[in-house]
Amino acid sequence: MPEALDMxxxxxxxxxSFGATALFMIAExxxxxxxxxxxxxxxxxxxxxxxxxxx
Amino acid sequence: xxxxxxxxxxxxxxxxxxxxxxxxxxxSTLIAIVLIAIGLYMSFFVAPTDYKQGDGYRIIFxxxxxxxxxxxxxVVMAGWAALxxxxxxxxxxxxxxxxxPTGAMFAFLSLWTGSFWGKPMWGTWWVWDARITSELxxxxxxxxxxxxRSAIDDPRRxxxxxxxxxxxxxxxxxxxxxxxxxxxxxHQGSTIKLNExxxxxxxxxxxxxxxxxxxxxxxxxxxxxxxxxxxxxxxRSSNWVRDLVRGEN
Numbered sequence: 001m002p003e004a005l006d007m008x009x010x011x012x013x014x015x016x017s018f019g020a021t022a023l024f025m026i027a028e029x030x031x032x033x034x035x036x037x038x039x040x041x042x043x044x045x046x047x048x049x050x051x052x053x054x055x
Numbered sequence: 056x057x058x059x060x061x062x063x064x065x066x067x068x069x070x071x072x073x074x075x076x077x078x079x080x081x082x083s084t085l086i087a088i089v090l091i092a093i094g095l096y097m098s099f100f101v102a103p104t105d106y107k108q109g110d111g112y113r114i115i116f117x118x119x120x121x122x123x124x125x126x127x128x129x130v131v132m133a134g135w136a137a138l139x140x141x142x143x144x145x146x147x148x149x150x151x152x153x154x155x156p157t158g159a160m161f162a163f164l165s166l167w168t169g170s171f172w173g174k175p176m177w178g179t180w181w182v183w184d185a186r187i188t189s190e191l192x193x194x195x196x197x198x199x200x201x202x203x204r205s206a207i208d209d210p211r212r213x214x215x216x217x218x219x220x221x222x223x224x225x226x227x228x229x230x231x232x233x234x235x236x237x238x239x240x241x242h243q244g245s246t247i248k249l250n251e252x253x254x255x256x257x258x259x260x261x262x263x264x265x266x267x268x269x270x271x272x273x274x275x276x277x278x279x280x281x282x283x284x285x286x287x288x289x290x291r292s293s294n295w296v297r298d299l300v301r302g303e304n
Contacts, residue, residue: 004100010111013175017114017168021121024160028277036284040300043287047297 067144069286070295076279076286083276090269097262114172115259120267122165124274125193126228128158132200133225136218146282148214149289151221152204153282157274159197165190177241185234186242189227196224210289 007014066072098116105112132151139147169187170180181187200217207213235244255263290296 002100007110007113010109010175013111013171014113017117017171020167020171021117021164024164025273028157028160029280032277032280032284036280036287039284039287039291043291043296043300046291047301050297 067142067146069146069149069290070293072146073283073286073299076283080276080279080283083272083279087269087272087276090265090272094262094266094269097258097265102259102262103256108176111172111175114168116262116266118165118168118172119263120270121161121168122190123267124270125158125162125165125190126231127271128154128161128274129193129196129221130225130228132158133221136221139214140218140222145211145214145289146286148210148218149282149285150278151218153278153285154274155197155201155204156281157277159194159201161270161274162190162194162197166194182241184240184242185238186231186240189231189234192227193224193231196220196227200224 066075094116098113102113102116104110132154135147135151135154138144139151166187169190173182174180200220203220204213204217207216234240235242287296287300
C-alpha cells in the first residue's frame with residue numbers, strides 16, 4: 001500500500017467515510033439503470049399488448 | 056422575438072426534454088468522473104497531513120461536498136417546485152422528484168461522514184448540536200417529500216402537495232447554514248467564508264472545491280437519468296413514449 005494511503009490510527013474513520021460515500025455513489029447509478037431498463041421493458045410489453053388487442 | 060433567444064418553454068415539454076436530458080447526462084458523467092478522480096488523488100496524495108488532526112481531517116474532502124450538495128439540491132428542488140406551482144408545467148415537478156433521492160443520499164452521507172469525523176475528533180459519534188440536528192431535519196424533509204409524493208395517486212395533486220411541503224421546508228436551509236453562528240455549537244464554524252480569506256491550506260481548499268464540482272456534475276447526471284425514467288413512467292400512455300420504446304426494441 002502506498003504510504004499516502006496509510007491513515008494510521010484514523011484508518012477506520014477515513015475509510016469508513018470514503019467507503020460509504022463510494023458505495024452510495026456507485027450503487028445509485030447502477031440501481032437507476034436497472035430501474036430504467038425495467039420501465040422500458042414494461043412499456044414495450046404494454047405497447048405490444050395494445051397492438052394485439054387492436055388487431 | 057429575436058432568434059438569439061432560446062425558447063425555454065419549448066424544453067418544458069417532457070417529449071422535447073427527454074433526448075436533451077440524455078445528452079446532459081453523458082457530458083455530466085464524464086465531467087464527474089474526471090473531477091472526482093482528480094479530487095480523490097489530491098485528497099490523498101497532494102493535500103498534506105494536518106498538524107492537529109492528523110490524517111482524520113481527510114474526511115472533510117467528502118463530508119463538506121456532501122453537506123453542500125444536500126443543501127444546494129434542496130434549494131434547486133424547491134425552485135423547480137415553485138416553478139411548477141407558478142407555471143403549472145409537468146416537467147418542473149418531475150425535476151424536483153428526480154433530484155430528491157440524490158439529495159437525501161447526500162444528507163445521509165453528510166451525517167454519516169460527520170459522525171466518522173466526530174468520533175476521533177470530539178470523542179463521540181453523535182451530539183444534538185444545532186448544525187447536526189438541522190441537517191438531520193433536512194434528511195427527514197427529503198424523506199417526507201418522497202413519502203408524500205408517492206402516497207398520492209393522482210400525479211398532479213401529488214406534485215402540488217409535495218411542492219408546498221418543499222417550499223415550507225426551505226426555511227431549514229438558512230438555519231443549517233447559520234447554525235454555527237447563531238448558536239454556540241460543538242460543530243466548528245464555516246471553513247469557507249464568502250467575505251474573508253479561508254483558514255485552510257491552498258491544496259486542501261482546492262481538493263475540496265474540485266470534489267464539490269465533481270459531486271455537482273454527478274448530481275446533474277443522476278438527476279437527468281432519473282428524470283428520463285420518471286418521464287417514461289408518467290407519460291407511458293402517450294404515443295411518443297410508445298413509439299420511442301417500440302423503436303428501441
